[in-house]
Amino acid sequence: MESRILKPLLGVYLGLFILFLYGPFIVLTILSFQAGPDGGPQFPIIEWSTYWYRHLFGMTEVTRVAPLRLGEALFRSLTLAFMTMVTATVLGVISAQAFRKRFKGSNVVFYLIVLGMMVPGVLTGLGISLLSTELGITRTWWGTAFVAHVVYTFPFAFLVMLAIFNRFDPSIEEASWSLGVSPIRTFRKITLPFVFPGVLSSMLFAFTLSYDEFPRTLFAGGSDLTLPRTIYATFAVEIHPNIFAFGVLTTLFSFSLLAVFGILMYLSTRRAKKLASQEDI
Amino acid sequence: MTETSTASGAAGTLPRQKTDSTAWLLITPGVIWMTLFLVAPILMILYVSFWTQTTFAINPTPTLESWRDFFTSQTYMNALWTTVRIWLIVLAATLLVGYPAALFIGIFVRSRILSISLLIVCVIPFWTSFLIRVLAWRPMLGREGAINILLQKFGITSAPIDALLFSELSVVIGMTQIYVVFMVGPIAFMLSRIDRNVIEAARDLGAGFGRIFTRIILPLSLPGVVVGAIFVSVMVLGEFATSAALSGRQVNLLGNIIVTQVGSLKWAFASVVGVVLTVIIGIVIAMLLRVVDLKREL
Amino acid sequence: MSVSQETETRSGADSVLRLDGIVKRYDDVVALDGVTLTVSGNEYVSLLGPSGSGKTSLLRVIAGFERPEAGRVHFRGADVTDVSPHQRGIGFVFQNFALFPHMSVLKNVTYGLVNADEGAVSAEVAERRARAMLEMVGLSGLESRGVDQISGGQKQRVALARTLVKEPQLVLLDEPLGALDANLRARMRNELRTIRKELGVTFLHVTGSESEALAMGDRVAVLDRGRVLQFGAPGTVYDAPSTPNVARFLNRYNLFAGSLHPDGGFEGPFGKVAAPRVQPADEALYGIRYDRVTVEPENTAADAPALHATFRASEYLGSSVIYFFETDAGKIVESEHHMSLGTPPEYRAGARYTLRWKPEHAIVFG
Numbered sequence: 001m002e003s004r005i006l007k008p009l010l011g012v013y014l015g016l017f018i019l020f021l022y023g024p025f026i027v028l029t030i031l032s033f034q035a036g037p038d039g040g041p042q043f044p045i046i047e048w049s050t051y052w053y054r055h056l057f058g059m060t061e062v063t064r065v066a067p068l069r070l071g072e073a074l075f076r077s078l079t080l081a082f083m084t085m086v087t088a089t090v091l092g093v094i095s096a097q098a099f100r101k102r103f104k105g106s107n108v109v110f111y112l113i114v115l116g117m118m119v120p121g122v123l124t125g126l127g128i129s130l131l132s133t134e135l136g137i138t139r140t141w142w143g144t145a146f147v148a149h150v151v152y153t154f155p156f157a158f159l160v161m162l163a164i165f166n167r168f169d170p171s172i173e174e175a176s177w178s179l180g181v182s183p184i185r186t187f188r189k190i191t192l193p194f195v196f197p198g199v200l201s202s203m204l205f206a207f208t209l210s211y212d213e214f215p216r217t218l219f220a221g222g223s224d225l226t227l228p229r230t231i232y233a234t235f236a237v238e239i240h241p242n243i244f245a246f247g248v249l250t251t252l253f254s255f256s257l258l259a260v261f262g263i264l265m266y267l268s269t270r271r272a273k274k275l276a277s278q279e280d281i
Numbered sequence: 282m283t284e285t286s287t288a289s290g291a292a293g294t295l296p297r298q299k300t301d302s303t304a305w306l307l308i309t310p311g312v313i314w315m316t317l318f319l320v321a322p323i324l325m326i327l328y329v330s331f332w333t334q335t336t337f338a339i340n341p342t343p344t345l346e347s348w349r350d351f352f353t354s355q356t357y358m359n360a361l362w363t364t365v366r367i368w369l370i371v372l373a374a375t376l377l378v379g380y381p382a383a384l385f386i387g388i389f390v391r392s393r394i395l396s397i398s399l400l401i402v403c404v405i406p407f408w409t410s411f412l413i414r415v416l417a418w419r420p421m422l423g424r425e426g427a428i429n430i431l432l433q434k435f436g437i438t439s440a441p442i443d444a445l446l447f448s449e450l451s452v453v454i455g456m457t458q459i460y461v462v463f464m465v466g467p468i469a470f471m472l473s474r475i476d477r478n479v480i481e482a483a484r485d486l487g488a489g490f491g492r493i494f495t496r497i498i499l500p501l502s503l504p505g506v507v508v509g510a511i512f513v514s515v516m517v518l519g520e521f522a523t524s525a526a527l528s529g530r531q532v533n534l535l536g537n538i539i540v541t542q543v544g545s546l547k548w549a550f551a552s553v554v555g556v557v558l559t560v561i562i563g564i565v566i567a568m569l570l571r572v573v574d575l576k577r578e579l
Numbered sequence: 580m581s582v583s584q585e586t587e588t589r590s591g592a593d594s595v596l597r598l599d600g601i602v603k604r605y606d607d608v609v610a611l612d613g614v615t616l617t618v619s620g621n622e623y624v625s626l627l628g629p630s631g632s633g634k635t636s637l638l639r640v641i642a643g644f645e646r647p648e649a650g651r652v653h654f655r656g657a658d659v660t661d662v663s664p665h666q667r668g669i670g671f672v673f674q675n676f677a678l679f680p681h682m683s684v685l686k687n688v689t690y691g692l693v694n695a696d697e698g699a700v701s702a703e704v705a706e707r708r709a710r711a712m713l714e715m716v717g718l719s720g721l722e723s724r725g726v727d728q729i730s731g732g733q734k735q736r737v738a739l740a741r742t743l744v745k746e747p748q749l750v751l752l753d754e755p756l757g758a759l760d761a762n763l764r765a766r767m768r769n770e771l772r773t774i775r776k777e778l779g780v781t782f783l784h785v786t787g788s789e790s791e792a793l794a795m796g797d798r799v800a801v802l803d804r805g806r807v808l809q810f811g812a813p814g815t816v817y818d819a820p821s822t823p824n825v826a827r828f829l830n831r832y833n834l835f836a837g838s839l840h841p842d843g844g845f846e847g848p849f850g851k852v853a854a855p856r857v858q859p860a861d862e863a864l865y866g867i868r869y870d871r872v873t874v875e876p877e878n879t880a881a882d883a884p885a886l887h888a889t890f891r892a893s894e895y896l897g898s899s900v901i902y903f904f905e906t907d908a909g910k911i912v913e914s915e916h917h918m919s920l921g922t923p924p925e926y927r928a929g930a931r932y933t934l935r936w937k938p939e940h941a942i943v944f945g
Contacts, residue, residue, distance in 0.1 A: 005302070009390055010385035021458060024414065024417035024421050025417055027426075027427045028413070028420065043427075076526070106304070113315060117515075118515050122536045124318075126324045127321075130322065131322050136323065151315065161460060171677040212410050228544050232479075239419070246413070251410075254409065
């Protein structure tokens, strides 16, 4: 059988593929332990050290390598991501709810919303900065950049919820009504347990996309930098392993975020699983 | 029209209008948001592209000056061509690199949990900041980078290859690695939806893998390819950070031009480039959507 | 029997459901075109209609899931047209069962008792009543199962128990047996009738199967293109379909096109014959039920009506056999032989026979 050869072959390929995806990050992690302050962002490793991690937190002597100003940027990025997450998820849920029944103009509205993730960040950013300049609105991360972030993340939340509602059989809600249960209680008891994983996914999407968003923020974010813009600022100058150390730390932070999401997801589906396994008792 | 139907339906209720109005009530916030902060800004770009550009400012006197500048300048026409070329190369590269991986995950992995886990493994790098992931290619591809060290260690090359970094190649490699997952995900999703029984039945009828692939797997995965291609195209066409970080100013995409023009306050000119980019993306998406109805595939 | 007597008196007394000129449109498609129907207490009504006849729309309007463009729905003497589904107290059993997938069998049944807006009961009472109801539908012992761990027939019973435990006076069943396999379908037919009788509740059962409708309903309503064509006892509908379409849906009539003469005779493929029973209708049609057609060797002295035809095939249905004949004009004519009348005769494929019936058995439209 050909697939006997093909399967292991593709398996090996997948291994290489994953190496391709992770390779740069592995190298970056190794180099983040480069000696400082004279070790550069390349091989060989002069000496293993945590110098650049300490450098990030201002725990080293002042050298010619300027410290990254991360504290405020981190605060801004997290706040912005949180604001975006709440707004985009609310918009996504109510819009998808509207789409459960076909209405006049639903096709146009669908493409209008999806446009938000289709239009590249440079264009949204440029457009919003042109418009705000013309209207005399000062560009800020919590104002102009925030609305741009929602334009970008709302479509993701919307599509996730749409997919969830598509799989949801409306006759289950009708069955609940026909048993004398009010629509509000039905939403809470029947609909919500179903769509909740979708709501969580929407929130995760919106948060991480906004947290890492860069082109829109570059144009529309005003003078106070967010985290990605702080990193982008280093592109123009010589880079040092401190940026690598920073990359490792933000990744760890993202994973802890992911873990929180995973736990919430587990808790929300556990009830259903518990029921399913009751038979064994 | 609404008036007459209200009158004729006066005897009973008007459910159709009623569901429409509740739907519109729910959809209105989203529509307003997208109109104000997406449609209006894009129309603004179009509008400003016809404004007059002075040294440090723009004024609304209509002119075609910026448009003429764009289409007569060799530099900008080169950027246009480079953008299209890089897009096509990266699109092909993500498809070629991604399809076999998706094939394995979607078809050959029998356990659903394992295939989801593998997809998650592919997505995990996304939780590293995009810009950090771009930067990470520098110590990979540089003259003293990991790849050159490995190549020399295994005796494949005797001297380091300079062309790896700060070239079009490094931009293509970087973009492929960053965007390939957007190709793998949709394809693997479509492949996993293929009914195994269909493949088994074809096998029982004596069809070889090649035939099963071209007759069943490939056509059924096509919507995934198109969705992936839309993702990759939109992102690559709007790119500027990867080329800024990895090309050492060798590769100038339309996105880079917008950034530099805005940096030097040439708003009108940046807008022209923005409109050109919008048109290109519009054409690409329209072409891809002719192949598959995105709404139905969800 | 006393039970049937009781049924008779009750059905005469009070009407549980009264539909008055219900009109329902979807965009330009008219699903219900003025449906008027009265259903009594404690009876089993089958609603027979082909797909697209509007039968599901009608149930959804009665339940309150859809609002009619015109017409009123009266339930227990009150106009409920503008009442929300959850305040109507009408049970609904879905074709796909629509069980709550994240709940156990028991929870599915107690759900409506515990969460109802009006008349909610304590968890203990709900559980006691749910267990009793599950026992009645034969699901004892499966209370803690998840609903994805039971068979189709069991799901059907959970759906039924969940609805019946609320003690509604009217239960709407939307093709409740459609998702079951043939064996189970036959068994559930009996069970549905038994359960209904025991609880004295009214069932309005929608089906596309004429045999199901005739077998189960105390009365049968035939729906076509959004209109009720006939509403009566199964025997009446079966013996005397009121329109050509009712005769068609019953799937038990050989129907011949032709013309009705003013003198009362009908001219069809079998020549001009007497038509003692004529129903006024838009089209001229001659119908003779399968089991009224007798088969004789060809060329027996033919007093009309009779047809010469070639035997093609037969189909064994358990309680009867259906024989298919083809006339010289290429029309298939069927004859049914009931097993209760003795061993079914055998015919030779390709041989010619004469089909004959009594004129008074035919029903003529025109």
